[in-house]
Amino acid sequence: MEVEFQHSCCKHDEDLLIRYAGVSSYTIDPVGNGRGTDLGALILDEILPHEDGCSHEIACWDGTLTIVCRDLQATWTETACSRES
Template structure:
């Protein structure tokens, strides 16, 4: 992450997630982002930890090739926070990297901590930090689609 701090210090408390530096920088770079990436990055709910449309605590569920240079990443809701799932469609993908923090773990990336979308010569880069690793996609543009989730778990 270039601007997001995933291990900020606030008083005596460490390990605090702090998007302020990125949010302060976002207005100066948003015009350089492709339209879909700009809409997703600048959505007021995106970094609002209390919002049902904040990416924090979503879980990557599936990655699918949509043919050619298109990839879809599906994120599952967390019923305590979200009422929608998220699918991000990436077009013109020039780079796709999954970097697990522990290669032997095999448990997937875990839940999303935060993400950062930046301009790139190929369009934009989208880095998604999760508890178990990082997913980084460079693409021409992306489209974020929120779909209603089924939170009727049977306890």
């Protein structure tokens, strides 16, 4: 499973891709109806130990995503941001 976070030029000039290995469960809990997997801006995330490896909870303005997996790998990729915006 992969989750991608797009940059915000006012804060970051890189996108973040997280690859999860050995996913045993995941939950998407949107606040509003009809948003699908778009949970809005990221507020915070936390990785905790779990009997299956780890639990990664990602809290956003419009909901949460929780993934339980054996392991995860995060990769930052450069993007083009205008420093004037």
